[in-house]
Amino acid sequence: MSGVVVVGGGLAAGTAVTVLRENGYAGPVVLVAAEDHLPYERPPLSKGYLLGDDPIDVVYLHDRAWYAEHGVELRLGEPATAVDRAAGVVRTAAGELPYDRLVLATGAVPRRLRVADESGRPVSYLRTIEDARRLRAALAGAPRVAIVGGGWIGLEVAAAARAAGAQVTVHEAAALPLLAVLGPEVARVFADVHRAHGVDLRLGSAVSPADLRGADHVVVGVGAVPQTALAAAAGLPVDDGVLVDAHLRTADPAVFAIGDVANVDHPVLGRRVRVEHWQTAIDHGTAVGRTLAGDATAMTAQPYFYTDQYDLGMEYVGSPGLAGYDRVVVRGDTREPRFTAFWLRAGTVVAGMHVNDWDAIDPIRALVGQAVDAERLADAGAELGALADEVAAG
Ligand SMILES: Cc1cc2nc3c(=O)[nH]c(=O)nc-3n(C[C@H](O)[C@H](O)[C@H](O)COP(=O)(O)OP(=O)(O)OC[C@H]3O[C@@H](n4cnc5c(N)ncnc54)[C@H](O)[C@@H]3O)c2cc1C
Incomplete structure (x- = not known):
């Protein structure tokens, strides 16, 4: 056998x-x-x-x-x-x-970036235990850290580098970090949080060799x-x-x-x-x-992920896909930040997330994939758990 x-x-x-x-x-x-x-x-x-x-x-x-x-x-x-x-x-x-x-x-494996590899600066990619060991040691001795890529890894490394006391610049080709995943309404929150923690965000243009010249260490997070x-x-x-x-x-x-x-x-x-x-x-x-083991099981769960950056914790459920969304509903205070956000397409919730509102994850899971009354969802007075119960009850 x-x-x-x-x-x-x-x-x-x-x-x-x-x-x-x-x-x-x-x-x-x-x-x-x-x-x-x-x-x-x-x-x-x-x-x-x-x-x-x-x-x-x-x-x-x-x-x-x-x-x-x-x-x-x-x-x-x-x-x-x-x-x-x-x-x-x-x-x-x-x-x-x-x-x-x-x-x-x-x-x-991490996607390589030529402009960084050929910069002449020490460069890190982050995937393995060895990568993390090297990067942790590097951050301890690098006053100026340049991060290429404003995705999840780039932003988490930015938060760690700030905690280590480095001067941090994040270079992102899109107009906002995380723009493709979160859309402008919510991506802006992440940009604000990083700026509030002293990160220099350079947005809207591809990184050039000159951008990296002054860095003591370069970290690349441009996808896998x-x-x-x-x-x-x-x-x-x-x-x-x-x-x-x-x-x-x-x-x-x-x-x-x-x-x-x-x-x-x-x-x-x-x-x-x-x-x-x-x-x-x-x-x-x-x-x-x-x-x-003999119990045929299909993969039916909606995609889920989480991140922690500074004192911001978030969880996200769903996948708008290329078809995207036509409405965003934000509940709560994006400046605190403590809020939930829902992305809808033709009246159906295609994704939902919370920032620092941990009890919201169960109702978010219940609402993703369901048709909802967008006006009620947007009504701050309507309790999220009750809305989820109503949707579940049909
Ligand atoms: C730094 C970092 C932080 C992350 N943080 C989050 C997070 O906060 N939230 C979140 O949702 N996701 C996060 N992720 C993503 C998450 O870690 C990945 O989705 C997850 O690791 C995928 O697991 P996997 O087993 O499919 O692949 P991997 O973890 O990549 O493991 C694949 C393994 O297969 C091995 N392998 C490849 N080829 C061969 C071969 N021919 N023979 C034998 N072995 C082989 C590789 O060496 C590797 O060890 C993070 C990823 C990274 C790198």
């Missing part, structure tokens, strides 16, 4: 092997990871660990003993070099690993590229990620793909989506773990 081989050492892979065992899968399980670390999650690398508040240990899903106790064989620091689907084996430098079912959880090479070389369909169905199955029924690398035909959203977020890695790992 050859069992399940999981390729990857991140949150998706680690969740998959955990859920396989939790759901009673009794066959062999092997986890093959390129990085020489126990499976780990990445959010603390740009938050608690980078700020110096948390030790690195917070990132690991389990200690080493857990894998031994649960019969999960770890092949760490041993990248999978090929998948031979006809023979049903994964190849590594150490040999061949046979599988009945294969899970690809190879994640994504899914690691599809293994799947593509094995002849599996790839298009911005490995293409999978709602059960996370590739064109080969014995091969699955999960997490950042998976481009899913999402049954609730009604379109393909590739999501690079923590909760999605957990949801995919959970769904595939259950499916392979």
Whole structure:
């Protein structure tokens, strides 16, 4: 019996092997990871660990003993070099690993930026434990930090660099940070928060070599590229990620793909989506773990993510997609900041978020995907929980 081989050492892979065992899968399980670390999650690398508040240990899903106790064989620091689907084996430098079912959880890597790489300045990208260690050390000794990219990682690093006492400049080509995700109404809040903390935001033009000349350290956060090479070389369909169905199955029924690398035909959203977020890695790992343990589980959850920057915590649910939205409803005070925001398209909530209003997340989850009365949603006097209950009751 050859069992399940999981390729990857991140949150998706680690969740998959955990859920396989939790759901009673009794066959062999092997986890093959390129990085020489126990499976780990990445959010603390740009938050608690980078700020110096948390030790690195917070990132690991389990200690080493857990894998031994649960019969999960770890092949760490041993990248999978090929998948031979006809023979049903994964190849590594150490040999061949046979599988009945294969899970690809190879994640994504930072997109490189030439203007930074050729700047002559020390440059950081942030993805791995080693990247975070180097960046944390660099921030401690860099008075002037230039960050390229006003996305989630760039802004979280900006907050950590300010906490370390650096003079921080963020270069973002769009007119506002996070503009493509949040739209102008809410992206402005993030711009204001960073300016209030002394970050110099340079918006609306691509970064030039001259912009980076004065920096002691450059950090690049301009997106990530899914690691599809293994799947593509094995002849599996790839298009911005490995293409999978709602059960996370590739064109080969014995091969699955999960997490950042998976481009899913999402049954609730009604379109393909590739999501690079923590909760999605957990949801995919959970769904595939259950499916392979015998309980076929589709990926139906709406995308969810969170961020922490300074004293701003936020959670976001949904995915407006390319069709976008035609109305934004903001409830609460965006200057405090403590508020909720909803994005609607043709009367349906396509996304919702809160900033520093943690009780709101359950009603937000209940409202996303539902048709609502936008005027009532906009009415500050109408309680959010009651609106969610009404929608649930039909
Ligand atoms: C610094 C940082 C902060 C983040 N913060 C947040 C946050 O606050 N909120 C949020 O929602 N999301 C956040 N994310 C995103 C989140 O971490 C990712 O969505 C998540 O890591 C995806 O998990 P994954 O297992 O799919 O991929 P990954 O974590 O990328 O893991 C994939 C692993 O597969 C390995 N691998 C690749 N190829 C092979 C091979 N051929 N053989 C063996 N192994 C291979 C890689 O080395 C890697 O270790 C953050 C990401 C980063 C980098």
